[in-house]
Amino acid sequence: MRVVAQVHQSYILVEGAQGLLIVDQHSAHERVLYERTTRVLSGGSGVAQKLLFPLTIEFTPAELDAAEAHGELLARLGYELAPFGGRAVVAYAVPAPHPRFDADRCLREIVADLAGSRFGGLANRLERFASTFACRAAVKAGQALSRQEMEELVERLFASALPAHDVHGRPTVVQLPLAELERRFGRR
Numbered sequence: 001m002r003v004v005a006q007v008h009q010s011y012i013l014v015e016g017a018q019g020l021l022i023v024d025q026h027s028a029h030e031r032v033l034y035e036r037t038t039r040v041l042s043g044g045s046g047v048a049q050k051l052l053f054p055l056t057i058e059f060t061p062a063e064l065d066a067a068e069a070h071g072e073l074l075a076r077l078g079y080e081l082a083p084f085g086g087r088a089v090v091a092y093a094v095p096a097p098h099p100r101f102d103a104d105r106c107l108r109e110i111v112a113d114l115a116g117s118r119f120g121g122l123a124n125r126l127e128r129f130a131s132t133f134a135c136r137a138a139v140k141a142g143q144a145l146s147r148q149e150m151e152e153l154v155e156r157l158f159a160s161a162l163p164a165h166d167v168h169g170r171p172t173v174v175q176l177p178l179a180e181l182e183r184r185f186g187r188r
Contacts, residue, residue, distance in 0.1 A: 001158075003150045010141035012150045019178040025150075026141045027166035028157040033097055034134035034167045035160050041076055041126045048078035049096040055104050058088045059111060066114035073129055079107060097137045098149075106136040131167035 001021070004013040012028075014021040059067060064087050067074065074081060078095035094103035113132050139145065145153070157163045157172060166172055182188045 001154065003147060003154055006145055006150060008142075009144045012145070012154060014154055016175075018175070019181060020176040022174045022176065023154060023157065024141075024166075024170070024172055025143070025145060025153065026138050027170050027172040028153055028163075029098070029138035030134045030166040030168075031160055031163060031172055032153065032156045033137055034130055035162075036097075037077065037130040037133050038127065041073060041130055047096050048080060048093040050080075050093045051091065055091040055094070056084055056088055057091060057104060057107065058086070059108075060115070061087060062115040063087075063111045064089070067111045070114050070129075073126075074107075074110075077133060079103075095133075095137065098139060100139060100143060101137055106133070109136045134167055 001017075002015045004015050006012055006025075007022075010025060012023040012025055014023060067081065067089060071081065078093060079091055080093035081089045081091055084090045091103065091107065094107070095101065110129075110132055139149075139153075164172060179188065
């Protein structure tokens with residue numbers, strides 16, 4: 001397979017032996033991050049980046065309680081948090097899933113989800129946590145990617161266990177077979 005181009009800073013065109021693949025960059029990255037995060041939460045540890053200038057984040061009382069109650073899961077992702085007095089915490093390290101990752105925004109959204117009890121029961125809590133992190137952390141539609149980033153993303157997607165769908169069940173890839181292209185251009 002060969003990455004050909006990025007379209008509308010949202011889709012990656014890939015030339016394959018059987019035709020053209022159109023990869024949704026957000027959905028694909030979400031799938032890749034979900035599988036990595038699930039492994040990390042099941043016993044590994046995430047890749048963390050120490051911050052030269054720690055982040056200070058203020059939460060509502062419910063969010064602070066949720067962050068403290070789920071501190072172990074946040075630490076496995078790569079967040080190194082410490083109380084800072086009142087309703088604030090300091091992040092000394094954050095996950096580093098890609099260069100454009102917004103660690104502050106992602107942490108705020110995950111903690112808000114935790115405070116809102118949007119993670120269900122214990123059996124599916126890790127899956128919900130992983131899917132929320134993956135969705136929040138993935139590159140977004142509308143973000144320009146370098147050729148190397150596109151190639152790495154496509155390679156990681158097709159190396160994943162379930163490359164066809166993201167965590168919401170949406171397709172990550174649409175295939176346009178060569179025979180269909182030829183038919184549409186009157187070559188068959």
